[in-house]
Amino acid sequence: MKSISNWINYLSLIIFGVGVVEVFQKAAQSKKDIQQARTLAQRKQLLKAVQIGKKVIAQWPSSPTFFEQRFRYMAMGDVLEKFKPQVNKWHSQVKMVQKTLASARKLEASDQKNPMDITVLSQVVQLYQKCTNLIDDPKLIQSTERCQKEIKCRHQFQSFFATGQEQAKQKQFKQALAYFAQAQELFVTDELQTAIQNSSVQVKQEEQYEVTLKKVRSMAKAGQFKDALAVLDPAQAQFNRSDGQELVRQLSRVIRGKKLFNQGLLAEKSGDFKKADTHYQEALMLLPELTEARMRLSLLSFKTENWNQVIHYSEKVPGQQANYLRGFAYFKQNNLQQADREWQSLADPQVKEQRLILQNITQRQRLLEIREIEEYVNNNKLKLALSSSSNFIKKHGVDPIVKSNLEDHIQPRLESEIWQEKDWLKIAENTESQWIQNCDIKSLHNWVIACYYQAQIYPNKRGDWLIAGTTALANFNLDPSLNLKNLSWLQGKSVNYSEVSTRLQSLLSTSIDTLKDDHPQEYLQWRDRFRRDTLALQLIKKFPNFSANIDVLFILPECYERHQRSLKTLQLPTVTNSSVLEVKILVALYSSFGIAVAAAFEGDLERAIKIKPSGISPKTEAERFAQGFLSYSEGYYYLQQNRWKQAVSVLKLVKHEFPTNSEWFNQIDRLCKNQRNVISNIDEQFSFAEFWYELLNSQESRSYLIEHKTEKIRQNLVNKTINSTQALQQLKELQKIDAYHPIIIDLINRIEYTTVAEEIDQLWKNGKFEQAVSRAKNSNNNELKFQIGKICLEVFAEGFNQHNLSFEDLYNFSRWAYELLPQESEIKEIYQIGQEFNEIHKLMKQNRYEDAVRRAKSCQYDPVRRYLAEQFIIALMKGAESRQLPHELIMQLARFAYQLCPNEPAFQPIFSQLGIYY
Incomplete structure (x- = not known):
């Protein structure tokens, strides 16, 4: 076989100038090498791929003969020609990686090792990652991981340090030190050391505060709420x-x-x-x-x-x-x-009987309704069957047969017919109807998908997309099993709910931004509405119990506004009197003031003022709070701008809120303090003082108003435009603001002393002693009381010594002295002496002289006995001189005097002359 191949190769070499077998063999090897190079490139081993690629290309002449080119094409087609650009691309990428790598290493060397700065290292990581996207190099991966680890450490340091600073700011100094310690394990900086020192100094006071806090909580658990508050208030004043x-x-x-x-x-x-x-x-x-x-x-x-x-x-x-x-x-x-x-x-027997009746009636109703559904299905009235099935489930709960028939037959047939048409206006309308009817997560998401595609074709429908999309955002995590692959941006990938949520919110925001240049007014309106929903979305995550809902579904304000009349089971939160502002805001977002409330809460006060509704009378608690919050925000804005006169009318609308809302109270009070320092005109200062006091009645406002009003009274008194009585009346009225303000008290004391002293002097001169004393008693001037009390005491002493006062007068002057000077210890004894005189006088007026003498003898005060004895002696001497008293009466008076003061030397000659002895 080999000899045949050699002969064919030799023959083609003689005839065509190229060995055909040799070409096919080389082509087979080249194809293997090309495949290997491509595999290496896919594995990011570009350097090896380039080396193999260049070797393959070098094996084949760049200008082959006609027959050589024909045989090459027969052996490998255009594989080589397609491979050459790939090799060139890989080669370019290798060069780019080498250049990028050099830049990354140079940039890394320039890092200042500052734990608060990750800018340089982040750029280095980006460059390294750019390289690793093309080349799989272990050393490169190690460099990337090293920088990422350093960035992570710096992030941790920054997080620990920032959290520690925040804790210190909140006066949680022990927790702050714990975070600072964690930061110190990573890096040590001068700023960190200073923060540690500052927090360490405060720990002792914090511990004392926490002991009090623990005690207060214990008292609160025991139901001692008022006592707990009394203990907590002073602790807060020292360590707030x-x-x-x-x-x-x-x-x-x-x-x-x-x-x-x-x-x-x-x-x-x-x-x-x-x-x-x-x-x-x-x-x-x-x-x-x-x-x-x-x-x-x-x-x-x-x-x-x-x-x-x-x-x-x-x-x-x-x-x-x-x-x-x-x-x-x-x-x-x-x-x-x-x-x-x-x-x-x-367990009550009567209730059990009623239950049996209820169950029988319910069973009959169920059978009739199931029969009705069957008839609708048999007659192909699927919409009626859908409606009846849904109503059945809502009324009777889930029935397996009805549920299966609805989900597996009725709904799929209806939905399939509509979705296949791709008439997005119709689909959106239909899915919204299903959403209104079913109020479940599936129908909501179907509506969202339809609105999205509808908005792409009909830009004027982007509002529907906004309304549906934001409410869908609030409910994405409700059903993790829900298939969302129909969403266009997912491209068939598995669902990452966090990613989908972020992407959807971005799409909604972008959809609104497209209006900015060409339709600015429409843009502002939709931005306001989107802001309301995004704020509601944030707050619902924190306070899910205070959103509008349908069963377990959260309904955002825009969706609520659109469907509030059609969604019968929609429940709107009504509890707004919470101590948490964000809860009140969340509920208020569903009101007619919600768009303006969102703008105000986000700090866009100027926009909130512009878009807040006018001419609307709040009917619900949520609307009342919303209107109040907007009035507060508007007043806050004007005071911030030092335009207090514009703030007057709006802040008066929320005056009733300030006593219970410490945050609003403190903010407005703070701004008023700043405003006070800006006003220079005296008359304007006075007007502002009245406004500030009437609005807040804070300590600062009271003091500020009192200073101005007291000065005005003083000037009027000096200028004689008012008399002392009028001045006192005005000052007394002013004391309703602050009864103990030193400026008021000082001026009152000065005026009152002069006025009352003159009045008392006139009464005294006219012998109206009791009226004079009463006037002094009613005075708030202690100095005046002391002076009149002292005079009463002097009159008593003189009358006692000179015997020129009656028993009744002695009693009255002693009593008046005591009433005016109760704090003087010696006055009490004189008062008791006066009391004895009064009792003795009562007995004598009844001619019970012997009883009067016995009472005087038993009295603990010698002056009483001596005074009465002297009175008897004076009476008998006058009677003896005038010869108008019978001898028996003179003897009786002498015996009374003797019983009271038997050893008094001054009386002995009289006793001796009358024959009265021991």
Whole structure:
């Protein structure tokens, strides 16, 4: 065989000048080498592929003879000609890799080793990856991984350091130090060391604060909410931290909620159901977890036969009472099967009897409805069959036969007919109808797909694409088994929900951006609407319980606005009185103010002011909050621009919010402080002071207003445009703002002292002592009280010594002195002496002199006995001189004096003369 091949090769060589067998043999080897080179190129081994390729090409003459070319073509076709450009391409790529690699290494050498900077290394990695995309070189891969590892370390350092700084900013210094320590294990920098030192200094105070916080939480768990708040407030004043702020808000919320609930109970007990409902609603807004409030609201609704409300409030509330209420409400709504489900756990005999009746009625209804579906299918009325099947499942729950018939026969036949037509307007309309009817994840995604293709053909329909797409974004993770391969951008790949979500959001945004240049107004409108939905999407991820929903599906604001009347089972959140602002914002996005609310919340205040609705009276709590939030945002914007006069009207609309919203209160108060420093005109300062105080009534605003008003009163008093009485009246009125402000108190004291002193002096001169004392007592001037009290004391002392005051006067002056100077210890004894005089005087007025003497003798105060004895001596001496007293009475007076003061030297001559001895 070999000899024949040699002979043929020899013969062709003589005839054609080329050995045909040799050509075929060389061609076979070349084809093998070409295949090997291509395989190597696919494996990114370009250098070897180029070497083999050049060797193959070199084996074949570049200018073959006619017969050699013919035999080559017969042996290998145009393989060689197609291979040559590939080799050239590989060769170019090898050169490019070598050049790129040199640049990468040079750039890597220039890195400054700064852990806060990854710019250079990121560029190096990009260059290395560009090379590895073409060449499979282990050393190149190692270099890439080395740089990526360094970048990862720097990222970790930056993350630890930034988190530590954020923790320190939040006054979580121990946590900050933990993050700084992790950062220090990776790199050591001067900035890091400084941060560690600053945080270390604060740890002791943080630990003291956390002990208090732990105590407060323990008290709160024990139900001591007010006491816990009293302990927490001073701790927050010294070490204000966000978790403490949140705890303050929670405690305040609980205290307020409990109070409202109790007020509701009282109102319900008194029969005022409307007031009770209001209090329970308010309590529930503050404390959504307060099931007692839900039950009370459910019972109130039961009494008023509002069955929807009974179900709404008792939903998810455990217990037999809640089950009975829901079951009864469903029964009243003719939802017999659901009523049966609610009552199945109840053991009451009467309820069991009712359940048997319900079950019989329900079974008859089921059979009739199944028969109706069968007739529709038999008559090829598929749309009616679809509608009846869906209603059956909603009403009776999933029936295997009905469900199978619906999903496996009715729906596929209807959908297939429509989708095959590729009439996207019709498909979009049909899928939207199915979405409205079924309200499930599958129909929603079908609508999204239809809207996407519709928007590509009909740009004016991009709004439908926006509405459907954003709501689909909110529900992508709801059904991981859902097949999304119909989405055009996936190109048949497996579903990555995160990637799909990001891509879809990007497509929606891009769709809006296409309007920017040619249709700026339409662009702004759709941007506003898209912003509302994207914000809602962000907030729903954090607070899923506060979105509009249909069963488990989240409905975003644009979709809600479009379908709120057609989706019967659509539930809109109503709880807005939450301590969390974002929850209120989320609910407000569904209101007619939602687009403006989104702009304001995102910080686009100027746009929010421009697009906020006007002439709309809020009807729901969400609308009221939304309007308030927009008014706050507008006022915030004007104050930020130092345009306080424009802020007046809008901020007055939300004045009622500031006492309970510390964040709004503090922000507006801060801006007002800044505004105060900008105003130079005195009259404008006064006007601004009144506005600030009326709006916030903050400590700063009160002080600022008082300073201006007090100065104005003082100037008017100096200029004699008002008298002292008018000035005092104005200052008293001003004290309603701050009763203890030092400026007010000082001016009041100065005016009042002068005025009251003059008035008292006039009363005293006219002998109106009690009125004078009363005037002094009613004065707030302690100095004046002291002076009048001192005068009363002096009058008492003089009257006591001179015996020129009656017992009643002695009692009154001692009493007045004590009332004016109760804090003086010696005054109390004088007051008690006066009391004794008063009691003795009462007995003497009743001619009970012996009782009066006995009381004086038993008195602990010697001055009382001596004074009474002196009174008896003075009386008998006057009677003896005038000879108007009988001898017996004179002797009786002497004996009284003797009983009181037997050893008084001054009385001894009288006692001796009258014959009174021991």
